[in-house]
Amino acid sequence: MTSSSEPRPLRAAPPQNPLTGRFRVAGDKSISHRALMFGALAIGTTEIEGLLEGEDVLRTAAAMRLLGATVEHLGTGRWRVAGRGIGGLTEPADVLDMGNSGTAARLICGLLAGHPIFAVMTGDASLRRRPMKRVTDPLAATGAEFWFREGGRLPLAVKGAATPLPLDYTLPVASAQVKSACLLAGLSARGTTRVVEHEATRDHTENMLRHFGATVHVAKEGRGRVIELVGQPELTAAPVVVPGDPSSAAFLAVAALLVPGSKVVIEHVGLNPLRAGIFETLNDMGAGIVIQNPRLEGGEPVGDLLVEHRELTGIAVPAERAPSMIDEYPILAVAAAAARGTTRMQGLHELRVKESDRLSATAALLQAAGVAVRIEGDDMIVDGGAIPGGGTVVTHMDHRIAMSGLVLGLAAQKGMAVDDGAFIDTSFPGFAALMNRAAGADVMVTA
Ligand SMILES: O=C(O)C1=C[C@@H](OP(=O)(O)O)[C@@H](O)[C@H](O)C1
Numbered sequence: 001m002t003s004s005s006e007p008r009p010l011r012a013a014p015p016q017n018p019l020t021g022r023f024r025v026a027g028d029k030s031i032s033h034r035a036l037m038f039g040a041l042a043i044g045t046t047e048i049e050g051l052l053e054g055e056d057v058l059r060t061a062a063a064m065r066l067l068g069a070t071v072e073h074l075g076t077g078r079w080r081v082a083g084r085g086i087g088g089l090t091e092p093a094d095v096l097d098m099g100n101s102g103t104a105a106r107l108i109c110g111l112l113a114g115h116p117i118f119a120v121m122t123g124d125a126s127l128r129r130r131p132m133k134r135v136t137d138p139l140a141a142t143g144a145e146f147w148f149r150e151g152g153r154l155p156l157a158v159k160g161a162a163t164p165l166p167l168d169y170t171l172p173v174a175s176a177q178v179k180s181a182c183l184l185a186g187l188s189a190r191g192t193t194r195v196v197e198h199e200a201t202r203d204h205t206e207n208m209l210r211h212f213g214a215t216v217h218v219a220k221e222g223r224g225r226v227i228e229l230v231g232q233p234e235l236t237a238a239p240v241v242v243p244g245d246p247s248s249a250a251f252l253a254v255a256a257l258l259v260p261g262s263k264v265v266i267e268h269v270g271l272n273p274l275r276a277g278i279f280e281t282l283n284d285m286g287a288g289i290v291i292q293n294p295r296l297e298g299g300e301p302v303g304d305l306l307v308e309h310r311e312l313t314g315i316a317v318p319a320e321r322a323p324s325m326i327d328e329y330p331i332l333a334v335a336a337a338a339a340r341g342t343t344r345m346q347g348l349h350e351l352r353v354k355e356s357d358r359l360s361a362t363a364a365l366l367q368a369a370g371v372a373v374r375i376e377g378d379d380m381i382v383d384g385g386a387i388p389g390g391g392t393v394v395t396h397m398d399h400r401i402a403m404s405g406l407v408l409g410l411a412a413q414k415g416m417a418v419d420d421g422a423f424i425d426t427s428f429p430g431f432a433a434l435m436n437r438a439a440g441a442d443v444m445v446t447a
């Protein structure tokens with residue numbers, strides 16, 4: 001699945017039968033990364049259940065080992081991490097290769113800034129194109145030093161601060177990765193680290209900090225938040241149960257909405273309000289998704305989603321919705337392609353710096369299927385209706401573009417092909433097999 005492995009072309013065709021059954025999707029990627037990192041920083045042994053065993057998270061596991069933590073794989077989704085305590089990470093003897101994962105790269109920069117060690121980090125061709133100064137600029141104020149390629153791209157080298165200073169930083173972009181990097185560095189600093197976000201972003205770091213015993217104060221301010229972390233806490237190992245990833249559940253949900261007669265239940269999906277914007281938006285389009293058995297697990301809201309085929313209607317999706325569904329625009333665009341009328345998705349500038357330029361890649365994905373789509377500034381506008389299909393999606397090393405292209409193939413008259421499905425393994429190993437089980441037939445296969 002790495003940049004050196006062979007591309008894996010796939011294609012998807014409309015199923016003969018509806019999608020039916022009860023399913024669990026892969027574990028939440030954001031929570032999985034954090035469980036391994038907090039486990040490595042805690043005193044004691046952290047047991048994790050339901051960890052996403054996707055390539056991105058396995059990179060974090062490998063990095064935590066290189067930084068001195070003991071990370072054991074006990075069985076499917078079951079992992080154990082023996083931590084080293086805050087400040088206890090050791091100098092890695094080799095380069096930290098974060099593969100395709102922006103979350104791993106940026107959060108680990110925060111960890112490294114707070115440890116007096118030297119480390120070098122790289123990633124695959126996609127990650128080496130993504131901006132890193134958004135984390136290294138604020139982290140430099142701890143006293144850590146960073147060196148990187150022109151434009152702030154990986155590979156980078158870091159010399160962490162011996163006595164890191166606490167940060168007081170206002171995020172210039174809505175980014176949970178930047179917020180989390182600052183908080184992770186703040187763990188090693190004396191005094192209080194303060195991060196201000198004008199728009200609330202996913203708060204898994206704050207939740208997990210508390211779960212491991214740190215003191216975190218969060219004050220709401222308009223649509224944003226002010227987060228204060230008391231530095232140098234003693235983090236104590238704590239069990240973590242990882243819910244299903246709402247970002248992964250969205251692909252099966254949209255597939256069920258689009259294939260006539262479908263009815264699926266997606267069990268144990270994480271429904272943190274700062275992540276669940278896609279389900280709210282689909283419901284605004286008429287999806288009628290029902291949350292069954294809502295419950296709290298490990299401080300995170302979880303529920304089972306009942307999704308049935310529905311005719312969808314195009315809507316305007318406000319820019320304020322973007323942080324709570326930032327990774328879901330490619331699959332929302334697929335839903336919009338099948339909807340009656342026009343969908344306008346607003347405020348999508350952050351999509352330009354994901355695994356691919358997702359704004360262009362999503363528009364190209366729809367164009368390959370003969371769907372009318374245009375980009376106006378930071379907005380994407382899709383005119384929905386019948387989807388001719390028959391084209392090939394260029395995925396640009398982006399798992400979400402690949403999965404969106406395949407779901408589009410289920411609803412397109414002539415199906416769709418994607419040039420490379422290998423990167424799906426970064427976040428949702430077993431995606432095609434699960435979709436084939438739901439369809440009761442091989443609707444997603446090697447091209
Ligand atoms: O913190 C996280 O786990 C993530 C934050 C988001 O990125 P940004 O912080 O760049 O918005 C999201 O796109 C990514 O998939 C995971």
Ligand SMILES: C=C(OP(=O)(O)O)C(=O)O
Nearest residue numbers: 100101102103104327354
């Ligand atoms: C943007 C994503 O991930 P990351 O930034 O961790 O590469 C994603 O999973 O859609």
